[in-house]
Amino acid sequence: MVPGAEHVMRGEAVDCAYAIARPAANGCMARSPPLSHSIQHCNVHPQPGGRQCALLKKEQPMKVALGADHAGYPLKSAVREAIEALGHEVIDCGTHSCDPVDFPDITRTTCEVVLSGSADRAVLVCGTGQGAVMAANKLPGVRCGLAHEPFSAHQAVEHDDANAIAIGAWLVPHALVPDIVREFLGAVFDDDEETRRRVAKLNALDALTPAP
Template sequence: MKIVIASDHAGFSLKEDVRAYLATKGHEVVDLGVHSTEPSDYPDSAEAVGEAIKSGVAKRAVLICGSGVGVCVAANKIPGIRAGMCHDHYSAHQGVEHDDMNVLVVGARVIGTETAHDVVDSFLAASFVSSEPRFVRRFNKVLAIEAKYSKTTS
């Protein structure tokens, strides 16, 4: 699978680890930065990931900052991005299966590398359960909310 990955400076070390891990699993990883621990602004990383997903570079992404909160908030401002902060394997696959989450967010200061690997594996192995009417109904309501507010801010 082709995956986009990015972080801010606080998530750089975990991003590098996850990037290498994904490559060993045979995934094509597009690294959008950052490329060091020099201070950076998390909204820039979140926007880069969102734009990459929207433009079709990849269908899924991993986004990392210190807590995960900042990049998650920023990424979810972009129409079409459904970012979820997950620090356990259940949330990572459930977010895809029930909510069609396309960006996995983790906090580098919250989880370790082995847990991050487990969470990423669960995220990438999951598929949206589009055959269950309750999930489709709920997802369509999320899309309707997004469309409603995208019109008022455009």
């Protein structure tokens, strides 16, 4: 994190306490502030499976579905605390102990809360995050990114309109959890021509069926 930065976002200068490196249009690394405001859904760009694009709405708390399997359970409380510290509401989708459970079941239960409109976004926690990502992205209308550090957490939303992230409890230190959660929940879809085109192509993949 770099102290002292000023970033021009959509023609408006925004001062921030620190900045995060992100690719610029010329391929170099530019600096942009973490996005600390919440989002709400709108009807400008409806998506398949009940998905709707995220547009910036300041000072609006979100409902966040949180699910973890037994491997992710040891990190779950840290994730919950990070979400609630930002003023958001947690919808707890389990599990509630280290007793073995199947990650596809937890993932589906958690993501369906988002698809139904009862939650704005989802955070999934398993051992490495890999199983949760695979399960989540099989659900039409869910776009889940793997976020083991803050950059990926906000980039998944800004460029790919992700409505879920997966975190690996075996890989992510507790101290990094608040940064990851903040960047994910504060990020906003870029919503320009290129990102809309690419996300539309992602949505179209939901309609594919396996070859006979």
